[in-house]
Amino acid sequence: MTGGGSILVRARSDADDRLLEADEPLATLQLRCGGQIPGSIAVPELLALARKSRHYGLRLARAIQAQDGEELITAWVEVQPAEDGSGGCRIAIANWQTSLLRAEDIAAHAERRAIIDRHLAELTVRLDARQRILVVESSAPELADLAARMQAGRGRYWTDFVEIAGSAHRQPLHWRLLDGAFLQLPGSDRNWRASLIPLGWPDAGSAGFELNLVAEEPPPEASAPARSAQRPAAAIGREVAPVLRQPIARIIANAETIRTRLAGPLADEYSDYAADIASAGQHLLALLDDLSDLEVVEADDFSTSPDKIDLADVAQRAAGILGVRAQERNIRVDLPDSDESVPAIGEFRRVLQILLNLLGNAIRYAPEDSQVWVRAEQMDGRARIVVADQGKGLSEEDQAVIFNKFERLGRSGDGGSGLGLYISRRLARAMRGELSVESAPGQGARFILELPTEG
Structure with a gap:
């Protein structure tokens, strides 16, 4: 490996850019970013590098950045096509460094994630400011019927046509609670994730939204509804936590922007208020992580892999x-x-x-x-x-x-x-x-x- 120092982490992906196995701390970062192992690579810059390496058949290396809602990670990554003919890649990472996350880091990560989601989306819907359907496009044959029904249902809420994992709520539901939500779609056996991108200022007279539906790997256990029936607490770790993580991270980012006066001059007492908001947001994120872990360790079938x-x-x-x-x-x-x-x-x-x-x-x-x-x-x-x-x-x-x-x-x-x-x-x-x-x-x-x- 060149330019990156001693190798800390090794990983392997397949021809569909799913992370099949990974050393720590990449494995933990994959889970904190909402992914699974095995599952689609959840770190946007790593996903883009693996896809490019696989597509062109080249060995690629560069520095990447990632964040898990609390810390900023920088690392030197080297990706090259696997030699076993599987179509996947071998990944090596060195110089793994962490630092506390800044507001501008969260904003940049959100922008990068939106670009990745647009690229991966198999169904895209243009919505008005109230999340009602305007235009529907789909590239997935299994979603053709759903796309046709959504297009025929222009003017209706998009959530009328999908099932939101762990939630019985229908519209009106704030867009921040739907961004990142896991879905089941009629006609598809795969799990899906909603990516809502505001067009303009969504909370002050929005021009509408772009909804991208991105396929996610099904969890290794039962489906989300089955898990909820077996263990009611699963709604916290598996369903509620992923939905809440992103809006809480945005609250923290906005509070940090105010606290550091990046948006303009501010009286000291209001800067202190913003610091309290950011601190409370960090506490909520940590609590979500703990509740998710609690659900796992108290499950009857919990075991480790020594x-x-x-x-x-x-x-x-x-x-x-x-x-x-x-x-x-x-x-x-x-x-x-x-x-x-x-x-x-x-x-x-x-x-x-x-x-x-x-x-x-x-x-x-x-x-x-x-x-x-x-x-x-x-x-x-x-x-x-x-x-x-x-x-x-x-x-x-x-x-x-x-x-x-x-x-x-x-x-x-x-x-x-x-x-x-x-x-x-x-x-x-x-x-x-x-x-x-x-x-x-x-x-x-x-x-x-x-x-x-x-x-």
Whole structure:
């Protein structure tokens, strides 16, 4: 690989530009962007590069940007056609870096996503300002009947002709709640996503909308209606969360634009109000992620995919992802040596999720200008990783309840949901491991993740 430094991530796509497999952290980014594995590549710039490489049969490389609603990711990507004749591509990514997302980053990402959706759309509808049908175009044979019925129904709401996953609502429904919604279309066995692009200013006398329907890979489990019947909570993780994520991200972007006075001069108190709005939006996004994870780990059929991993390496990666956050609070993270290795058995993605939670908590609650230690070791035939901070510590009573669901130990205003440690312990136990805490008031806290060393 040239120009990008050491390779951090490898992935593979097929002839339909579906991501078949991916290392972390690309796998997590794919899911946070609303995709699946396997599923259509959900990172717009990566999708465009893979499609171009496959189409021209060339090895391509360039820097890309992506965002997941909270962080901006930059990376060097190299894509080349697979040599096995599958028609797909091999993907290698290096120099993966994250930083806090700015308002202008969100706006640029939305514009890029709109371009990609226009290109992928198999049915496009021009709507008036009230989302009523004006003109319909379709390139998919399976949607020919639907397109004809929609065209014959000009003047009616477009939602009269589709089924919105997880929602029984019909018009009027605000366009921001429909943008990104998952749909079922008559005559098609595939899942679809609605992409609504405002033409003009939608909230102040819009010229209308462009509706693009983009095919999505069906989830690996049952269809959305079946999942809702089996587990009512699925409406949060699978259906409500994707619908809410994009409008919340836009609220954050607009609030940040106001806070930073990019739209013009503003009194200090109103800038402070905008900062509160942006902070509340970030809290909502984090809560949606936690509720989605909660749905997964509490499912009767939940299981992990354990493999051979290196706990020291996972710790290094978690610290890299949270490096900006630690620097903002001037907290030094003391990590295992780069050549240290502690083999374990666990699912890489889930172990990384646990360590991001533990390390993120330590950075959030430890005093500024302090230190956080991360140690990886083997003890009594088990692999262990310890995250220790210099915080105020926990009493025995707090230690007894800290892993309970929605337990926040009386904290308020810190953006936490009280689900992170509960979910982390469920994940650890699903991998035949354990998550525990050792602490005393005034002596900081030591969170210990244990995993087996043999399958």
